[in-house]
Amino acid sequence: MLQKALGIIQSDLNSYLKLKFDFNEDIVLLSNFVGVDGTSSIKSENKVIVTLVNLEHETVIGLRHEPREEVALRNNPIHLNAYVLLSSYFGDNNYAEALKFLSEVVGFFQGKQVFDHNNTPSLPNGIAKLIFKMQTYSFQELSHLWGMLGAKYLPSVVYQMRLIAIDSERTTDVLPSISGTETSGRKV
Secondary structure, X not given: OHHHHHHHHHHHHHHHHHHHHOOOOOOEEEOOOEOOOOOEOOOOOOEEEEEEEEEEXXXXXOOOOOOOOEEEEOOOOEEEEEEEEEEEEOOOOOHHHHHXXXXXXXXXXXXXXXXXXXXXXXXXXXXXXXXXXXEOOOHHHHHHHHHHHOOOOOOEEEEEEEEEEEOOOOOOXXXXXXXXXXXXXXXX
């Protein structure tokens, strides 16, 4: 589900920026900055890079129970919050362009904070909606983040992408439902 959710964001943001700046080529890449061998993963400049930087288990979820003839036992889905870094990767002489694109990224998410099946028909069935909230980090936290990525700071913003459900839908057992209780030989 993570790759599908981030792919939808990449695609929508790409379409938005291509239309905004009248480009034909893709501008938004889903990538890390440094490969496992320590070399740069990004081969071209003038791009907006989408990078997953953290996952968090969402524990405050309301569960619905609907009466059924049988109850399938299975593990509850895991709901995740993903922290997504969006960076303007432009050359040394294009700092103003990097800021312009970063401003448009922020504008994109300001205008579309919730992705659901009404405003994003390509959203997979396993994802009900994605909610984006901008995050604020201190200078020290930013330094740690970019150090963890093994890269130099770029103009960027981090968003929390809420509520991705991971559910294998594997049934562990099936139980008959309870239709009533018996007390003293009478059904209630």
